[in-house]
Amino acid sequence: MTKCIGCGAILQNTNPASEGYVKDLSNDLCERCFKIRHYNSYSMIAKDNKVYLDILDKISKTNDLLILVTDLFSLDSLEELNLKNPIILVLTKTDLIPRNTDEDKLLSKLKYNLNIVSKIAVSSKNNHNLDELYNLINTHKKSKNVYVIGYTSSGKSTLINKLIYNYGNNPYEITTSVLPSTTLDLIEVPVNDELTLIDTPGLLDEGSIILSATKEMFKVIVPKKEIKPTVIQVKTDQTIIVDNIFRIDVKKGGTLIFYLSNNLKIERFYKDIDKMKDLKKYSFTNTSDEDIIIKGLGFIKTKNISSLDIYINENIKITKRQSLM
DSSP states (O other), X not given: OOBOTTTXXXXXXXXXXXXXXXXXXXXXXXXXXXXXXXXXXXXXXXXOHHHHHHHHHHHHTSOOEEEEEXXXXXXGGGGGOOOOSOEEEXXXXXXXXXXXXXXXXXXXXXXXXXXXXXXXXXXXXXXXXXXXXXXXXXXXXXXSEEEEEEBTTSSHHHHHHHHHHHHOSSOOOOOOOSSSOOOOSOEEEEXXXXXXXXXXXXXXXXXXXXXXXXXXXXXXHSOOSOOOOEEEEEOSOEEEEETXXXXXXXXXXXXXXXXXXXXXXXXXXXXXXXXXXTSEEEEEEEEOSEEEEETTTEEEEEESEEEEEEEEOTTXXXXXXXXXX
Protein backbone atom coordinates (compact mmCIF):
# COMPACT_ATOMS: atom_id res chain seq x y z
CA MET A 1 0.00 0.00 0.00
CA THR A 2 1.32 3.44 -0.99
CA LYS A 3 0.44 6.56 0.96
CA CYS A 4 -0.08 10.08 -0.37
CA ILE A 5 3.03 12.04 0.55
CA GLY A 6 0.88 15.09 1.29
CA CYS A 7 -1.78 13.84 3.70
CA GLY A 8 -0.90 10.22 4.50
CA ALA A 9 -4.05 8.68 2.97
CA ILE A 10 -3.64 5.29 1.29
CA LEU A 11 -3.73 5.83 -2.48
CA GLN A 12 -6.59 4.17 -4.38
CA ASN A 13 -8.11 4.55 -7.86
CA THR A 14 -11.55 3.01 -7.36
CA ASN A 15 -13.63 5.60 -5.47
CA PRO A 16 -13.26 9.30 -6.38
CA ALA A 17 -15.36 10.28 -3.36
CA SER A 18 -13.04 8.60 -0.83
CA GLU A 19 -9.75 9.77 0.61
CA GLY A 20 -6.57 8.92 -1.27
CA TYR A 21 -8.14 8.87 -4.73
CA VAL A 22 -5.83 9.11 -7.77
CA LYS A 23 -6.47 8.34 -11.40
CA ASP A 24 -2.97 6.91 -11.74
CA LEU A 25 -1.50 4.88 -8.86
CA SER A 26 2.00 5.93 -9.93
CA ASN A 27 1.22 9.45 -8.61
CA ASP A 28 2.57 10.33 -5.18
CA LEU A 29 -0.11 12.95 -4.37
CA CYS A 30 -3.81 12.20 -4.06
CA GLU A 31 -6.15 14.43 -6.09
CA ARG A 32 -7.33 16.23 -2.94
CA CYS A 33 -3.78 17.28 -2.00
CA PHE A 34 -3.01 18.22 -5.60
CA LYS A 35 -6.03 20.53 -5.72
CA ILE A 36 -5.21 22.08 -2.32
CA ARG A 37 -1.63 22.83 -3.37
CA HIS A 38 -2.22 24.06 -6.90
CA TYR A 39 -5.75 25.46 -6.89
CA ASN A 40 -6.44 26.17 -3.20
CA SER A 41 -9.49 23.93 -3.67
CA TYR A 42 -10.34 22.11 -0.45
CA SER A 43 -12.67 19.16 0.14
CA MET A 44 -13.57 18.16 3.69
CA ILE A 45 -13.01 14.55 4.77
CA ALA A 46 -15.29 13.69 7.68
CA LYS A 47 -13.73 11.50 10.36
CA ASP A 48 -14.73 10.64 13.88
CA ASN A 49 -12.44 11.86 16.64
CA LYS A 50 -12.15 8.24 17.79
CA VAL A 51 -9.89 7.56 14.78
CA TYR A 52 -7.46 10.20 15.99
CA LEU A 53 -7.69 9.15 19.63
CA ASP A 54 -6.85 5.57 18.61
CA ILE A 55 -3.73 6.88 16.87
CA LEU A 56 -2.76 8.80 20.02
CA ASP A 57 -3.31 5.67 22.08
CA LYS A 58 -0.81 3.76 19.92
CA ILE A 59 1.68 6.62 20.15
CA SER A 60 1.33 6.73 23.93
CA LYS A 61 2.52 3.11 24.09
CA THR A 62 5.89 4.17 22.70
CA ASN A 63 8.44 6.09 24.70
CA ASP A 64 9.18 8.43 21.84
CA LEU A 65 9.32 12.19 22.19
CA LEU A 66 6.20 14.13 21.21
CA ILE A 67 6.06 17.68 19.90
CA LEU A 68 2.70 19.00 21.06
CA VAL A 69 1.79 21.93 18.83
CA THR A 70 -0.81 24.41 20.00
CA ASP A 71 -1.73 28.04 19.43
CA LEU A 72 -3.19 30.74 21.63
CA PHE A 73 -6.74 29.66 20.78
CA SER A 74 -6.56 25.93 21.62
CA LEU A 75 -4.60 25.97 24.88
CA ASP A 76 -7.56 25.06 27.08
CA SER A 77 -8.13 21.81 25.15
CA LEU A 78 -4.77 20.30 26.14
CA GLU A 79 -6.21 19.20 29.49
CA GLU A 80 -8.16 16.53 27.62
CA LEU A 81 -5.05 14.70 26.39
CA ASN A 82 -3.92 11.52 28.15
CA LEU A 83 -0.28 10.98 27.19
CA LYS A 84 2.69 9.61 29.13
CA ASN A 85 5.43 10.32 26.57
CA PRO A 86 7.97 13.10 27.11
CA ILE A 87 6.57 16.23 25.46
CA ILE A 88 7.96 19.47 24.09
CA LEU A 89 5.08 21.95 24.26
CA VAL A 90 5.30 24.27 21.25
CA LEU A 91 3.23 27.45 21.20
CA THR A 92 3.13 28.26 17.51
CA LYS A 93 1.99 31.22 15.36
CA THR A 94 3.65 33.72 17.69
CA ASP A 95 3.68 36.16 14.77
CA LEU A 96 -0.06 36.53 15.46
CA ILE A 97 0.37 37.30 19.18
CA PRO A 98 0.47 41.01 20.16
CA ARG A 99 4.06 42.20 19.90
CA ASN A 100 4.35 43.39 23.49
CA THR A 101 3.57 39.89 24.86
CA ASP A 102 6.21 38.48 27.23
CA GLU A 103 6.66 34.98 25.78
CA ASP A 104 8.50 33.58 28.81
CA LYS A 105 5.79 34.83 31.16
CA LEU A 106 3.10 33.40 28.90
CA LEU A 107 4.82 30.00 28.73
CA SER A 108 5.24 29.94 32.53
CA LYS A 109 1.44 30.09 32.89
CA LEU A 110 0.93 26.97 30.76
CA LYS A 111 0.66 24.10 33.23
CA TYR A 112 -0.84 20.74 32.31
CA ASN A 113 -0.93 17.23 33.73
CA LEU A 114 1.50 16.02 31.09
CA ASN A 115 5.16 14.97 31.00
CA ILE A 116 6.37 18.29 29.58
CA VAL A 117 10.18 18.35 29.34
CA SER A 118 10.36 21.77 27.73
CA LYS A 119 8.19 24.67 26.49
CA ILE A 120 8.91 27.04 23.63
CA ALA A 121 7.14 29.70 21.56
CA VAL A 122 7.85 29.69 17.82
CA SER A 123 6.76 31.16 14.52
CA SER A 124 7.15 28.95 11.44
CA LYS A 125 6.43 31.98 9.25
CA ASN A 126 9.24 34.08 10.74
CA ASN A 127 11.67 31.28 11.72
CA HIS A 128 11.35 32.51 15.31
CA ASN A 129 13.07 30.13 17.80
CA LEU A 130 13.25 27.23 15.30
CA ASP A 131 16.98 26.68 15.90
CA GLU A 132 16.27 26.40 19.62
CA LEU A 133 13.39 24.01 18.99
CA TYR A 134 15.56 21.81 16.75
CA ASN A 135 18.20 21.65 19.51
CA LEU A 136 15.53 20.74 22.07
CA ILE A 137 14.27 17.93 19.83
CA ASN A 138 17.76 16.46 19.51
CA THR A 139 18.35 16.82 23.25
CA HIS A 140 15.15 15.06 24.37
CA LYS A 141 14.40 12.50 21.62
CA LYS A 142 14.48 8.84 22.69
CA SER A 143 14.98 7.47 19.19
CA LYS A 144 15.15 8.96 15.71
CA ASN A 145 11.31 8.96 15.63
CA VAL A 146 9.58 12.09 16.97
CA TYR A 147 5.79 12.44 16.73
CA VAL A 148 4.12 15.79 16.04
CA ILE A 149 0.61 16.06 17.49
CA GLY A 150 -1.98 18.76 18.10
CA TYR A 151 -5.50 19.93 17.40
CA THR A 152 -6.56 20.56 13.84
CA SER A 153 -5.40 23.89 12.34
CA SER A 154 -2.78 24.33 15.08
CA GLY A 155 0.05 24.64 12.51
CA LYS A 156 1.58 21.15 12.81
CA SER A 157 2.22 20.50 9.14
CA THR A 158 3.50 24.02 8.49
CA LEU A 159 6.00 23.60 11.34
CA ILE A 160 7.15 20.22 10.00
CA ASN A 161 7.66 21.65 6.51
CA LYS A 162 9.78 24.46 7.96
CA LEU A 163 11.91 22.01 9.98
CA ILE A 164 12.41 19.89 6.85
CA TYR A 165 13.41 22.96 4.84
CA ASN A 166 15.79 24.28 7.50
CA TYR A 167 17.45 21.08 8.70
CA GLY A 168 16.60 18.33 6.21
CA ASN A 169 18.29 16.88 3.18
CA ASN A 170 15.22 15.98 1.10
CA PRO A 171 12.61 18.00 -0.84
CA TYR A 172 9.64 16.48 1.01
CA GLU A 173 6.64 18.72 1.69
CA ILE A 174 3.43 17.93 3.59
CA THR A 175 0.17 19.43 2.32
CA THR A 176 -0.98 22.38 4.40
CA SER A 177 -4.22 24.35 4.55
CA VAL A 178 -5.86 26.79 6.95
CA LEU A 179 -8.88 24.48 6.87
CA PRO A 180 -9.18 21.49 9.24
CA SER A 181 -8.30 17.80 8.73
CA THR A 182 -5.73 18.18 5.96
CA THR A 183 -3.52 15.39 7.33
CA LEU A 184 -5.50 12.11 7.33
CA ASP A 185 -3.03 9.49 8.60
CA LEU A 186 0.50 9.15 9.95
CA ILE A 187 3.18 10.56 7.63
CA GLU A 188 6.80 9.65 8.31
CA VAL A 189 9.19 12.36 7.14
CA PRO A 190 12.93 11.63 7.29
CA VAL A 191 14.47 15.02 8.03
CA ASN A 192 18.00 13.63 8.02
CA ASP A 193 19.82 10.45 9.08
CA GLU A 194 19.29 11.25 12.76
CA LEU A 195 15.68 12.46 12.83
CA THR A 196 12.33 11.31 11.43
CA LEU A 197 9.30 13.49 12.17
CA ILE A 198 5.94 11.72 12.15
CA ASP A 199 3.00 13.98 11.36
CA THR A 200 -0.36 12.92 12.79
CA PRO A 201 -3.95 13.86 11.90
CA GLY A 202 -5.12 16.91 13.82
CA LEU A 203 -7.43 16.13 16.69
CA LEU A 204 -10.92 17.56 16.28
CA ASP A 205 -11.42 20.16 18.99
CA GLU A 206 -15.06 19.47 19.80
CA GLY A 207 -17.01 22.67 20.29
CA SER A 208 -14.64 24.70 18.10
CA ILE A 209 -16.03 27.08 15.51
CA ILE A 210 -13.38 25.64 13.17
CA LEU A 211 -15.44 22.46 12.69
CA SER A 212 -18.55 24.23 11.41
CA ALA A 213 -17.04 27.23 9.61
CA THR A 214 -17.36 27.58 5.84
CA LYS A 215 -14.35 28.33 3.65
CA GLU A 216 -15.50 31.95 3.32
CA MET A 217 -15.94 32.24 7.08
CA PHE A 218 -12.36 31.00 7.59
CA LYS A 219 -11.07 34.03 5.71
CA VAL A 220 -12.62 36.24 8.39
CA ILE A 221 -12.14 34.32 11.64
CA VAL A 222 -8.56 33.04 11.16
CA PRO A 223 -6.03 35.85 11.73
CA LYS A 224 -3.29 36.25 9.11
CA LYS A 225 -1.24 38.91 10.91
CA GLU A 226 -0.56 40.23 14.40
CA ILE A 227 -3.70 40.59 16.49
CA LYS A 228 -4.44 44.13 17.64
CA PRO A 229 -6.54 43.75 20.82
CA THR A 230 -9.77 45.76 20.88
CA VAL A 231 -10.38 47.44 24.26
CA ILE A 232 -13.93 48.38 25.23
CA GLN A 233 -14.64 50.36 28.40
CA VAL A 234 -18.11 49.50 29.70
CA LYS A 235 -19.63 52.58 31.38
CA THR A 236 -23.29 51.77 30.83
CA ASP A 237 -25.21 48.56 30.20
CA GLN A 238 -24.69 47.64 26.56
CA THR A 239 -24.76 44.93 23.90
CA ILE A 240 -21.77 44.00 21.74
CA ILE A 241 -22.20 41.91 18.59
CA VAL A 242 -19.16 40.36 16.91
CA ASP A 243 -19.72 39.84 13.18
CA ASN A 244 -23.08 38.11 13.76
CA ILE A 245 -21.17 35.20 15.35
CA PHE A 246 -21.90 35.98 18.99
CA ARG A 247 -23.60 38.58 21.14
CA ILE A 248 -22.50 39.92 24.55
CA ASP A 249 -24.77 41.66 27.05
CA VAL A 250 -22.62 43.30 29.70
CA LYS A 251 -23.28 45.37 32.82
CA LYS A 252 -21.43 48.62 33.46
CA GLY A 253 -18.29 48.99 35.46
CA GLY A 254 -15.47 47.17 33.71
CA THR A 255 -13.34 46.53 30.64
CA LEU A 256 -13.37 43.92 27.88
CA ILE A 257 -10.27 43.24 25.76
CA PHE A 258 -10.97 41.24 22.58
CA TYR A 259 -8.21 38.96 21.24
CA LEU A 260 -9.77 38.04 17.91
CA SER A 261 -8.98 38.28 14.21
CA ASN A 262 -8.96 41.94 13.27
CA ASN A 263 -11.12 41.05 10.27
CA LEU A 264 -14.08 40.60 12.60
CA LYS A 265 -16.53 43.49 12.89
CA ILE A 266 -17.36 44.53 16.47
CA GLU A 267 -20.54 46.61 16.96
CA ARG A 268 -21.80 48.29 20.17
CA PHE A 269 -25.44 49.00 21.02
CA TYR A 270 -26.57 51.15 23.94
CA LYS A 271 -30.20 50.08 23.86
CA ASP A 272 -31.90 46.71 24.15
CA ILE A 273 -32.16 44.78 20.87
CA ASP A 274 -33.50 41.29 20.14
CA LYS A 275 -30.86 40.25 17.62
CA MET A 276 -29.30 36.77 18.29
CA LYS A 277 -31.16 36.28 21.59
CA ASP A 278 -32.54 32.98 20.32
CA LEU A 279 -29.04 31.41 20.49
CA LYS A 280 -27.54 29.43 23.36
CA LYS A 281 -26.83 31.58 26.39
CA TYR A 282 -23.73 31.46 28.62
CA SER A 283 -23.74 33.56 31.80
CA PHE A 284 -20.75 34.77 33.83
CA THR A 285 -20.63 36.87 37.01
CA ASN A 286 -17.90 38.77 38.84
CA THR A 287 -15.17 38.16 36.28
CA SER A 288 -11.85 39.97 36.53
CA ASP A 289 -8.48 39.05 35.03
CA GLU A 290 -10.11 36.07 33.38
CA ASP A 291 -10.28 34.96 29.76
CA ILE A 292 -13.60 33.91 28.27
CA ILE A 293 -12.72 31.61 25.38
CA ILE A 294 -14.83 31.15 22.26
CA LYS A 295 -13.37 27.88 21.01
CA GLY A 296 -11.44 28.25 17.78
CA LEU A 297 -12.23 31.96 17.49
CA GLY A 298 -10.30 33.70 20.26
CA PHE A 299 -10.88 35.03 23.76
CA ILE A 300 -12.01 38.07 25.72
CA LYS A 301 -10.10 39.27 28.77
CA THR A 302 -12.39 40.69 31.46
CA LYS A 303 -11.63 43.33 34.07
CA ASN A 304 -14.13 44.01 36.87
CA ILE A 305 -17.22 42.84 35.00
CA SER A 306 -20.11 42.10 37.37
CA SER A 307 -22.39 40.35 34.87
CA LEU A 308 -21.96 39.15 31.31
CA ASP A 309 -24.16 37.01 29.03
CA ILE A 310 -22.98 35.55 25.72
CA TYR A 311 -25.32 34.24 23.02
CA ILE A 312 -23.82 31.91 20.41
CA ASN A 313 -24.56 28.88 18.22
CA GLU A 314 -25.10 25.80 20.40
CA ASN A 315 -22.33 23.90 18.54
CA ILE A 316 -19.69 26.38 19.70
CA LYS A 317 -18.33 25.90 23.22
CA ILE A 318 -17.36 28.68 25.61
CA THR A 319 -14.98 28.14 28.54
CA LYS A 320 -13.17 30.30 31.10
CA ARG A 321 -9.64 30.41 32.51
CA GLN A 322 -7.34 32.74 34.46
CA SER A 323 -6.01 35.38 32.12
CA LEU A 324 -2.86 34.51 30.17
CA MET A 325 -2.16 38.01 28.83
